[in-house]
Amino acid sequence: MKQFIIRRLLQSIPTIIGASIVIFLVFSLAPGDYLTIKFGEDPNITPERMAELRELYGFNKPLYEQYISWIGDILKGDLGVSLVHQKPVTTVINTFMWNSFIIAICVLALQWLIAAVVGIYAAIKQYSIYDSFVTLLVFIAMSFPSFFLGLLLLKWLAVDYRLFPVGGMVTTGVNYTGLDYIWDVAKHLALPVITLTLLGVGSLTRYFRTSMLEVIRQDYVRTARAKGLKERVVIFKHALRNALLPLITLFALELPGLFSGAIITERIFNWPGIGRVTLESIYLRDYPLIMGFTLFIGILTVLANILADVLYGVADPRVRHK
Amino acid sequence: MSTTANVTANTKVKKMKSDSLWRSAFRRLRKNKMAMLGFFILIFMFLFSFIGPYLSPYLDAKISVRDANKPPSAEHWLGTDKLGRDMLLRLMEAGRISLLVGIVATSIIVIIGGTIGALAGFYGKWVDTLFMRFADIMYAIPTLPILITLGAIFSDLKVPPDSRIYYVMFIIGIISWMGLARLVRSQILSLKEQEFMLANEVLGIRDRRKIFRHLLPNTIPIIIVSATLWVANAILLESALSYLGLGVIPPTPSWGQMLSTANNMIDFKMRPWLWIPPGVCILLTVVSINFIGDGLRDALDPKQKR
């Protein structure tokens, strides 16, 4: 097993390098940059001053030099300095990422819980009205544009019915502490969490249902019944354990999502998370920030893939013994 | 005493109608109520978007600030936007763009992904490794940030609004081909192992024939299902981009673009007719495509139960 992990880690290095090159190329070949956005329309900045600023910021160096210095910094743990926030990228990420994390972890828990219960039950009761109803709801949930659902919920629950605050993470102007603070955040959390949960729970439910259906048809489930075991045991011990195997992989792949933030949803609800920061930085062409963060998520994704394979190997005895 | 000759005469061999894959799939599809519902909704959306405008009395109407921001009424069933244009008409025109982008982007995905997947699966070894590594790299990069960034870059490149739509189709296509490539590749790999391919080998059939007459036809069902679902995805991606102002931009309408009016606080709160209908259109279209795609999947793979 250890060998497997080491081998995969080594294999992932070229992938990460490749990803970094692609990311770098996309951003460096872009015509606009931070300066054009900030000062492009400003009549006070002469072209000479622009050139000076360029020199200052190091935008004039040849591409490969910029790439090497970028990579070199990264290996030292320095992801660059954000042009907008005037702080190291790592600091910026650290400030905002955990806000997104809170939302993501709530969503993860809710999604998986609901999907498991609903999906498994739908599979057991295949062809029933419950099953058809669930399938219909799942389709609708999967087909909602993320921003539309967010906007609808915002209008309906926050604006029209005033059940929830309209945005932000805390009520402005008030400085809660302790339990009051947690409650305040929770109220603000509710709508983004509901939105994101609804969006993702659909396809996840389908996965549970499909996997369970697949397993229930298997010969060994028939054997379990022929042994006269209780139906509960047949479903939960024999069927479910096998049905969960492919879902383990899926679970591991949720890892990058916990940290990447929901770009559009955070914008709609004005949540101070890394997703919103990412969007802003794209609008403002804060390339060091986007590049650093995108690469960070990319690395997480690659690691999550390895984790998925490892977990699967641990769970499935057939793979474990290879 | 019957003789063999009599037996042949008496023998009624019940002939079963030869059921090709397509015929039986079609039969199954027709029976799927949700898929049929989706199909009709989709047809409606297409007619709505492409034929609808010709039925509107406002087709050649000019911008009229006097009529701006009117709520739904008898004359304007869905009200008017801030430039006084009839919302229903805008919705239809936007539909054209959104649907078109979805289809063209998916075609790009099928062409790129299908080719790469087929080549990787068929030739194997270093070709396979090379392509799949490339796919891994693309997979590692998070989709939305890159998509948005590319959209922003096109703004910087000052791409004229009319051409932006092609750029949008293009970038959605080149970001999303990996899933299909993997699918095609694994299908070809598993087909290669099957006995009929071994028979081809033994008979000395050439490569091109093997690919085109044997492997590809067996891959088409998977590609069709995948492509259908990707149209839905592409429509969602385009609408997200346009909502953020980085996809198609005015004056080109698209449903996502119309939704961006909700970014204005007043419009959001006071004028729901401006942004709810486009959202509903996207929802209906995507749901119906998903129904169809799912129905196709059931119909084309009889072994898999719902």
Added chain:
Amino acid sequence: MANTLLEFRNLKTYFYTEAGVVKAVNDVSFSIREGETVCVVGESGCGKSITAMSLMRLIPSPPGKIEGGEILYQGKDLLKLKDGEMRMLRGNEISMIFQEPMTSLNPVLKIGEQIMEPLIEHKFLSKREARQKAIELIEQVGIPRAAEIVDAYPHELSGGMRQRIMIAIALSCDPKLLIADEPTTALDVTIQAQILDLLRRLKQERNMSLMLITHDLGVVAEMADYVVVMYAGKVIEQAPVKEIFKNPRHPYTKGLLKAKPIIGQRTTRLYNIPGMVPNPIGLGDNCHFSDRCEHCMEICLTKQPQLKEDANGSKVACWLYEGEGA
């Protein structure tokens, strides 16, 4: 004369599919006595497996449904039992093993665990006792190093070994009746012989009844006391094994026997029953074998022959033996 353990009476099991109604088991009657081996023979699709699954009440429903008849086990009609009562018989007094040993065991559970389950469920053994019994059972089915196998996973065993484990599981609670649905079809010929020997030995030791489903007449010759021949959902002949081989009555049975190649005998062409097995949907009221039968008569095309008892204890459903015709 041993007592009747199990009796099928006019069993009907139908499947409702989108293409029509499949009368998989269409009025089947026969009995199994204590300690007897009954082989149910027929081609694929004749309904023999469904008969067994109906007995175990494991018919997937939808689309299947047991539409009529009785299955009397020790006098009680199994079809009238409550689900819970039937469950207590399964794996306990009536056991079943299946055709594909490679997929019949749960891949994520240890072998020992899977053998212990029925023991704990039906015989209320403790975990320790059950594990001990499991090791004994593994030895009884002829697998060496039982103590290691008990902690192994199914994928570590070969097909033949897995089938032995299936037998061990099936026999764990000392059933009175073991149903074996083509237990050797998926195995190599040499392994086949071993498995059949094992079944025969265990059956004798425990005085157990065995309902053996197969399409292989060689297996029938080796194992059967009594033979039931099925075709298109019906029993067309049943007799003690010697009678079937010495004096087959139904043209189908004769055809089956003729089709089996005999070592040492040289022929230019192997015999083949002409025609095909009929489409199970939309079968009419004629004899289902009529379109392939060389003795086909007028009446065969219009009416079903019934199963009639004959002088030597054989039963046959054929118009040739009803006093009409030759």
